[in-house]
Amino acid sequence: MMKSASLVWVTLTASLSATPVDFVREVRPVLEHHCYSCHGPEKQKSGLRLDIKSEALKGGDSHAPNILPGQAQDSPLIQFITTDDEDMQMPPKGARLSTAEVAILTRWINEGAVWPDGVDLAKSVDKRDHWSFKPLPPQQGSLDSFITAKLQEKGLSLSPQADRRTLIRRLYIVLHGLPPSPEEVESFAADSDPRSYEKLVDRLLASPRYGERWARHWLDVIAFGETHGFEVNTPRPNAWPYRDYVINAFNNDTPYPQFIMEQLAGDAVGTDAATGFIVANAALLPGQTGKDEESKAKARQDELNDMVSITGGAFLGLTLHCARCHDHKFDPVSQADYYSLQAIFSGVRHGERPLKSKEARQNEEDTATLLPRLTKATHQLLQYEPLAASGALRPPVHSHRNVDRFPPIQTQKLRFTILATSQNNLNEPCLDELEIYNTAGRNVALAAPSVKVSASGSRGGIKHRLEHLNDGQYGNDRSWISTTKGSGWVQVEFAQNESIEAVVWGRDRLDAFSDRLPVEYLIEVALADGTWYKVSENSDRKAYSGPKERQLLSEPQDPALVAAFHAAKGELSTLEGQLRTAKSGPMVYAGKFEQPGPAFLLNRGDVTQPKQEVPPGAVTAIGTTLNLASDTPEQQRRIALAKWLADPAHPLPARVLVNRLWQHHFGEGIVNTPNDFGRNGALPTHPELLSWLASEFIRSGWSIKHMQKLIVMSQTWRQSSAPREDGLSADAQTQLLWRYPPRRMEAEALHDAMLAVAGTLDLKMGGPGYSAFAPNSNYVRVYDPKPSFSPEDWRRMIYMTKVRVAQDSTFGSFDCPDAGQAQPKRSRSTTAIQALSLFNSSFVNQQAEIFATRILRDAGPVPEQQIRRAFALTTQRQPGEDEVAACQTLVKDHGLPALCRVLLNANEFLFVP
Incomplete structure (x- = not known):
């Protein structure tokens, strides 16, 4: 930075004083008056803080360190306060430092920037001193004991246990996101086995419906979507395997x-x-x-x-x-x-x-033995290849595999020059694996520290890198592309002189791509005197006739060699097929x-x-x-x-995960900022409980299902959700859990529950999802909701293709994340749009009609029996006589579908009890 004239004057005069500068009496007042407003306790612009010794001497985000003891002229702090550059000078506004003040700071720095300990007006905060960063302490107790201890501090106690009909509905919705059938409810309500509740918990955790429910919570955390987002928002058609992976991971209790x-x-x-x-x-x-x-x-x-x-x-x-x-x-x-x-x-x-199959992964694991076998088979077939320039007309070049054989020659360098491509030089040429065989049958070009590869120009990026040219891996993704249209060269240098006799090359050795194929080329080797000698070219090949013509090996004329030829050819074909299998398969956006x-x-x-x-x-x-x-x-x-x-000694991962589990069982986490356990996040309502749960999680072998069973088996979780006067007075938000907190179901559970009670739910698992939007093929995607729905759309909502920044027309208004960003905690709003969607949407009306058809099929023509069946399916109970009477009037005046529509809109159906 340019030094100002005033700085030069200050530097010359600062040394005239013999008395050392006193930091507290002379330096700190200058910093306090001119600097603390931007670099003090309230603000730290550019990351620079000047009121605490450790922070000031460390420096800010730029130009750090800003104070160089003994070197005032080189210290950014002095340069900023003395520069004449208006864009750089400090302070940026208001009065600048006087000449005397600059002299004080300059002398202080030149004298070593002595800053005594213990004189800071503020204390430096140890950012590590925070509850969540501390190791998990040894814990004794139980889940319920931590809850009741907090309640006792407020003069509260747990509520009585909920009735069995409530418990089974709560369990099904929380663990499966679906209501239980009336038959399951009646069986559980009548079961006197003291272990019946635990058996029900075990059965629900073992069901495949469990993974479909809990995978959705994880997908919210990571903002999973099946489109790219932003303005174009085009689909990612192969993103769904990740969703299936998460479902299976939960079901398998990974x-x-x-x-x-x-x-x-x-x-x-x-x-x-x-x-x-x-x-x-x-x-x-x-x-x-x-x-x-x-x-x-x-x-x-x-x-x-x-x-x-x-x-x-x-x-x-x-x-x-x-x-x-x-x-x-x-x-x-x-x-x-x-x-x-x-x-x-x-x-x-x-x-x-x-997305590799099990067999493909096995093939890939065998690559270490596969490639040497492939090299050996290739060399065995070289004897049947005509020599370049031998007078024999060789097959045309092909994208898959070309062999250039020539009399053995000693060299340490080989250069492959491309003169033209198959598409009139419109594209940059591409080479897949380039193999150079010596007379001992070894591919001496294969990547090794002693092998050097260079090129006229390489595209780079994820694919088509120069190092892919000889890495032993086949396919377009592991190829080299020149930066010059229609031409380019690559050169391979060996560690020592080699007696080489053949070059094997192709554009894509897995037969997937045939564009960018070199059709005119020159192969040269370096002689001892440094000159280049041509060993092969394309002139003795047949005219190129397109990518479909595969190179054919020349069958020998000697009958004694025919069997050996076909054996070697078959071996090569088999090995290439195995390699191709290892590289092919369905795709995944991963x-x-x-x-x-x-x-x-x-x-x-x-x-x-x-x-x-x-x-x-x-x-x-x-x-x-x-x-x-x-x-x-x-x-x-x-x-x-x-x-x-995953280190058990790490203080955070176990705490964070068990907090997520708690959140989805009770509606609120022990820490209500689930993605921020730092100093700016919320404090835990029950810190000892959170640590105990984390320790138990690790002790259990990191079993998520174990932790969920522990939670739902607790007295805390099995409480009634009924309000109590003392609880509402002391803890209106139910943070201390004096009752089970009721809440509305999430969008996915609402959707799935409607399909379940209507009898239309398709339980097909996995695979590509269904779309909630009408088809369109615009470059800039427009996602218009479907006007109607068919049985293909009646799968669980987790299988609905997740489009970013576009919502399902009915359930999107129920605080459903749009995958634009992570949403580890959903808001719970109540809006007019929600009520209108539930009562008037084509989806709800359609399902209400089908629900009515089911009721008629299940209960027959008697209205009272129809009403009782409808209540059993939606609320897991029988209606009271006053409810029966009101519903009979509704059915008489407006029909059975109207009753079904009302029940699908009832709070008792929409809420976790």
């Missing part, structure tokens, strides 16, 4: 550490769909990010921010994204921690990849992976201002330390983070 590992590194443990967690958020499509490199980099930073944010919120209950531009203002998360976490995910890109480059801390989050390089890591102030090198393989980074999160 231990929580495994659940974490699968979602962060499912590609390493055989659950490919699970990594849909990392890319669950909205994302810009390539055409929306801008064409200049800065715009692309900013869009990429937003993607990485989402990955860090979703991981921090879901597993840690921390707002990690707040450290993107500066150290977290409230929690012990530094900006370096944030970018180290970004480095964990910097090799993950939005996109689809093959991210694509590549080895990332170095990661840097960005000054104030600006991609144009990289600062120091940071290694992959986690939050250094919490849990154990991740000691990962900057070149740690991409997959290993995610595995390491998953293990860090």
Whole structure:
């Protein structure tokens, strides 16, 4: 920064005084008068705080450290208060520091910036000193004992147990999101077995309906959607396997550490769909990010921010994204921690990849033996290939596999030059695996530290990287593309001279793509004197006749060789087929992976201002330390983070998860900010209970079903929900749980319950979902609600394709998240739109008509029996005589569908009792 004339004067004169500057008497008043308004206890602009020693000497987000003891002229603090640049000078408004004040600060810094301990007007806050960051203490007691202890402090007690009809309805709605059948209710109400309630709990937890209910809660936490969002909002047709994965994980009671590992590194443990967690958020499509490199980099930073944010919120209950531009203002998360976490995910890109079957995964695991066998089979067939320029007319080039065989020659370098492509040079040429065989049958081009690969220009990105040219993996996703249309060259240098005799290459060795195929090319080797010598070219091949013509191997004329030829050809075909199986299969939107480059801390989050390089890591102030090198393989980074999160000694993941379980059983968490357990979040109503539950969760082997059974078996959960005068006076919000808090069902449960009582619910599980919107094929998607619904739309709502920022016409108004952002806690509103939707929507009217048909079928023509059956299905009880009389009048005047419509709108049907 340019030094001003006044700074030079101050520097010359500051040394004239022999008395050391006194911080308290001389320095602090200057800082207090001019600096504290922006860099004091109330505000810390640019992350700089000057009223606390440790913070001031550390410096702000930019130019840190701002105070360099002994170096006033180089200290940003002095430069800012003396510069003549109006955009940089401090204070930015009001009177500037006098010459004498500048001299005081200058002398103080040159004298070593002595700041005595214990003189700060404010105390530095230890961000780690917070209840949620402390280890889980040993706990004794029971769930009910913690609740009753809090109630006794307020002079309250638990309410009596709810009746059995209420309990079975409550259990079904909370665990399944569906009402019980009248037959199940009557059986349970009459069952005198003292273990009947526990048996019912076990049966509900073992049902596949359980996973369909609880998966929805997790999908809210991570903002799962099946469209890209933003303006275009195009579909992600293969995102649904992640939804099915979550359903199955809950049904299987997957231990929580495994659940974490699968979602962060499912590609390493055989659950490919699970990594849909990392890319669950909205994302810009390539055409929306801008064409200049800065715009692309900013869009990429937003993607990485989402990955860090979703991981921090879901597993840690921390707002990690707040450290993107500066150290977290409230929690012990530094900006370096944030970018180290970004480095964990910097090799993950939005996109689809093959969803491997069990057999395909096995094939991939066998690649270590498969590729050497493939190499051997290829070399066996070389003897049947005509030599280049031998006079024999060779087959035309093909996208799958081409062989250029030539007399053995000694060389240390080979260059493959592309002169033209199959599409009149309109596209950049592409090469899949480039194999170079020596006379011993070894592919000497295969990637190794001693093999060097270079090119005229490489596109880069997720696919088509130069390192893919010889990585031993086939397919378009692992290929190289030149940056020059119609031409380009690649060069392979070996560790030593090799006697080579063939080059095997293709555009896509898995036969998926045939564009960008080189049809005119030149293969050369470097001689000892440094000159290049041509060993093969395309001129002796047949004329290219299109991508469908597969290269045929030349069958030998000698009958004695025919059997060996076909055996070798069959072996090669079988091995290529196995490799193709390992690479093919249905697709899943679960991210694509590549080895990332170095990661840097960005000054104030600006991609144009990289600062120091940071290694992959986690939050250094919490849990154990991740000691990962900057070149740690991409997959290993995610595995390491998953293990860090699942460490039983880590204070947060268990606390955060059991709080989520509590929230969905009681309607409110012990901490009512479920994604913020930091210093800016809410305090727990029952901190000892939360710690006890977390400890029990770990002790149980991280079993979610165990914790849910523990909750629903408690006296606290089995209470009546009836209001009491003393409870309402002391605790109107029922935070202390003196009764079970009644609440309206969520949108999905309302939808599913209507289908269930109408008898139309389709319990088909898994697979692509149904749509609540009319079809359209516009580039910019417009999601108009369907005007009518058919049996294909009568599956559970979790199978409805989740469109971002577009809601189902009936149930979207019931506080249903739109997947625009994570919503770990739904609001519960009461609006006129909700009432209108429930009473007038085409869906509700349709189901009311079908419900009436069911009643007629079940109860016959007698109106009283019809009414009793309708009540049993919707409210799990029999109506009183006054209710029967009123309903008979309604049915007589308006018909049975009207009664069904009224019952589907009744609070008793809509609420968890």
